[in-house]
Amino acid sequence: MIELVTDLVIELPRNQRDVIATHVAADHPNEACGLLLGHKVGARFVVHQAVASQNIADEPNHRFEIDPGLRLRLQKTARDGGDIIMGHYHSHPNGVARPSETDKAGIFEADLVWLIAAVAGGRLQDIAAFMPWADCGGFDKIELRET
Numbered sequence: 001m002i003e004l005v006t007d008l009v010i011e012l013p014r015n016q017r018d019v020i021a022t023h024v025a026a027d028h029p030n031e032a033c034g035l036l037l038g039h040k041v042g043a044r045f046v047v048h049q050a051v052a053s054q055n056i057a058d059e060p061n062h063r064f065e066i067d068p069g070l071r072l073r074l075q076k077t078a079r080d081g082g083d084i085i086m087g088h089y090h091s092h093p094n095g096v097a098r099p100s101e102t103d104k105a106g107i108f109e110a111d112l113v114w115l116i117a118a119v120a121g122g123r124l125q126d127i128a129a130f131m132p133w134a135d136c137g138g139f140d141k142i143e144l145r146e147t
């Protein structure tokens, strides 16, 4: 069980949650993934935009990999708009909204928030947020606030 042990918060506007819900439903039963643009104020991450990526993993039904070309393009968009790429999201088809062992093994950047969306019956069921440890060895759950 992952407990809330940090004071980090991520604020997800309802309309961007809807973007994620539509995307994860459309790609079901494959994993869907995308990037989160926004800004950070103190311990608060504020999502401005969720941007769908193609899942370029070889086995998209149980892995995800964000298109690096999209990330490069968004880095420029984000800079121009005063935002940062603050994290990403992916879905767990018929799974739970917490990191898998594959996810734990796949942390390469300690400063990106992970949103994990549980999908069942082709519909978003639950969404939760996690912050990697500084050594990328695991995650802490952080508070997800829908705004």
Ligand SMILES: [Zn+2]
Pocket (backbone or CB within 6 Å): 090, 091, 092, 099, 100, 103, 116
């Ligand atoms: Zn996962």
